[in-house]
Amino acid sequence: MTASHASQEFLPFVRPDIDAAAIAEVGKVLASGWITSGPKMQAFEAALSALFDGRPVRTFANGSATMEIALRIADIGPGDEVITTPITWVATANVVLTVGARPVFVDIDPRTRNLDLAALEAAITPRTRAIMPVYLSGLPVDMDRLYAIAKRHNLRVIEDAAQAIDSRWRGRRIGAFGDLVSFSFQANKNITTIEGGCLVMNSPEEAQRAERLRLQGVIRTGMDGMDVEEPGGKFNLTDVNAVVGLQQLQKLDAITARRALLADTYFQCFRAMSGFEALGVELPLALDPDAATTNWHMFQVVLPTDRMAGGPAAARRQFMEAMRERGIGTGVHYPPVHLFTHYRSLGWREGMLPHAERIGQGIVTLPLFPAMQPADVERVCEIFTETCKRLSH
Numbered sequence: 001m002t003a004s005h006a007s008q009e010f011l012p013f014v015r016p017d018i019d020a021a022a023i024a025e026v027g028k029v030l031a032s033g034w035i036t037s038g039p040k041m042q043a044f045e046a047a048l049s050a051l052f053d054g055r056p057v058r059t060f061a062n063g064s065a066t067m068e069i070a071l072r073i074a075d076i077g078p079g080d081e082v083i084t085t086p087i088t089w090v091a092t093a094n095v096v097l098t099v100g101a102r103p104v105f106v107d108i109d110p111r112t113r114n115l116d117l118a119a120l121e122a123a124i125t126p127r128t129r130a131i132m133p134v135y136l137s138g139l140p141v142d143m144d145r146l147y148a149i150a151k152r153h154n155l156r157v158i159e160d161a162a163q164a165i166d167s168r169w170r171g172r173r174i175g176a177f178g179d180l181v182s183f184s185f186q187a188n189k190n191i192t193t194i195e196g197g198c199l200v201m202n203s204p205e206e207a208q209r210a211e212r213l214r215l216q217g218v219i220r221t222g223m224d225g226m227d228v229e230e231p232g233g234k235f236n237l238t239d240v241n242a243v244v245g246l247q248q249l250q251k252l253d254a255i256t257a258r259r260a261l262l263a264d265t266y267f268q269c270f271r272a273m274s275g276f277e278a279l280g281v282e283l284p285l286a287l288d289p290d291a292a293t294t295n296w297h298m299f300q301v302v303l304p305t306d307r308m309a310g311g312p313a314a315a316r317r318q319f320m321e322a323m324r325e326r327g328i329g330t331g332v333h334y335p336p337v338h339l340f341t342h343y344r345s346l347g348w349r350e351g352m353l354p355h356a357e358r359i360g361q362g363i364v365t366l367p368l369f370p371a372m373q374p375a376d377v378e379r380v381c382e383i384f385t386e387t388c389k390r391l392s393h
Contacts (some may be wrong), residue, residue: 011376012329013298013367014188022247029243037215040239044246048198051249053176055200056207059242060214063162063184063197064091065235067132069213070180070199071099073206074156076129082158083123084132085115086336086356087363092134092160093337102346104128105338107353111285113300113363114141116355120149130156135164135174136333137284138190138297143169147178158182162197163297165190166256170291175200185241190255190295191248193241258370259296265374266299266366269381279388280304282362296368298333301384303362309391312361319391320364326383329367336360 029040041059048057060066076082078100084092086105096103106123109116115133131150133141140161150157159174161167162184167174175181181200185193201207212219217232248255263284270276270283282302287294308315320330336356338348350357366380 008327008379010327010329011367011372011380013331013365015369015371016187016192017369017371018192018244019247022244025243025247026240029239032239035240036238037236037242038239040242040246041237044193044237044242044249045198047246047249048200051175051252052173052181052200055176055202056204057198057200058207058210058214059193059196059198059237059245060235061197061237061241062195062235063182063186064095065214065233066182066184066197066199067092067158067160068095068098068233069210069235070158070182071095071101071130072213073180073201073209074130074158076101076156079127080129081125081127082130082132083115083120083128084160085134085136086338086353087113087136087334087360088134088160088337089162089334090337090340092132093343096132101129102127103132103343105348105353105356108356108359110355110359112139112141113137113285113359114139117142117145117149121153124153124155128153128155130158132158132160134160134162135167135294137300138164138167138295139285139287140164140167140169140174140292140294142291143178150179156180162186163189163295165295166252167295168293171293180206185245185248190259190297191245191252193237193245193248196237196241196245255370256295259368262368262370262372262374262377263296263299265377266368266381269378270385273381273385275389276385279385279392280307281388298331298365299368300333300363300365302359303364303388304392305362307392308388309393315391316362316364319387322387322391323383326387328380328383331365332363333365334360334363 045057080101081104082096083104093103106119113136157179159181164174183198185196213232214235217228217230219227305312305315310318
């Protein structure tokens with residue numbers, strides 16, 4: 001470790017930013033006596049609706065509940081199939097199982113690391129009812145092509161946009177158009193409510209059903225009337241969470257701009273590193289500003305694990321341990337879902353989705369959060385390159 005690095009504090013791959021103003025607003029909510037779902041939740045939903053061009057929005061306790069409710073609004077259940085990607089947080093597939101349907105994994109495009117739309121149509125069967133794309137690191141798929149396929153086959157689209165708040169397609173914000181669009185506000189997201197999420201819908205009727213389903217399916221009438229036509233869950237967002245979200249939403253433009261600056265610094269630094277290109281590390285896709293614009297939720301690289309000590313099975317673990325010893329935190333987002341034990345029991349095996357398996361074995365998330373400075377990025381790039389060189393054959 002060099003002297004310049006020895007004194008520097010550990011740099012995690014993400015760090016939430018809850019400022020003094022948000023903490024003060026939380027205090028006011030706690031003092032008000034109304035700490036569960038109430039006026040702050042309603043204000044947060046109104047602000048989100050404005051962000052998404054006036055579409056109906058309802059908030060939830062987490063971004064998994066939003067997807068489960070979206071599936072239920074689309075009336076997807078036993079016997080149905082939902083096509084999705086294996087490179088995602090496992091909740092994407094788990095919620096499909098929760099409603100009794102079957103997730104069908106399609107391989108990814110190795111350039112975007114998102115669902116390969118070229119392979120999508122071949123996976124459609126008479127049982128397919130929906131497509132659930134995931135926008136990894138905030139990068140949208142080709143939205144024009146996605147919705148053309150859905151229209152051709154009369155399928156619902158449930159967008160897992162958990163990481164994509166303020167990402168855009170052809171200048172339009174994700175969530176401002178489309179079908180059912182789910183966002184997460186979990187602690188590591190670009191804006192957070194600590195835990196939480198929201199679902200953007202198409203009509204007041206869908207929004208009313210979402211309201212019922214997030215609170216046990218209860219329908220209230222008058223002072224004492226109560227009924228349940230279909231069971232729901234306990235998924236409501238509290239005012240404590242909502243007021244944090246309101247404060248974060250005010251900073252969204254600045255957060256997105258800062259992340260873009262840091263991502264650009266990563267590209268510049270890596271390309272300037274001596275010997276970096278020869279390592280065979282795969283950087284994120286260079287974007288077409290006229291089409292997909294990401295919010296840079298994460299900066300992810302794919303390690304050349306076949307060239308590294310320990311081989312594909314152990315290379316990433318050794319690399320991450322070495323980075324941690326040098327004061328740099330990293331993450332894995334994500335191992336391929338289809339190779340988890342439960343999904344193997346449903347018939348998925350190695351070799352079925354080769355791009356996802358290779359990238360899932362080597363993908364690494366590097367530090368990126370607004371409080372970072374360009375010097376922090378330079379430090380990561382330097383240590384990353386040194387570590388890769390040391391562990392390469």
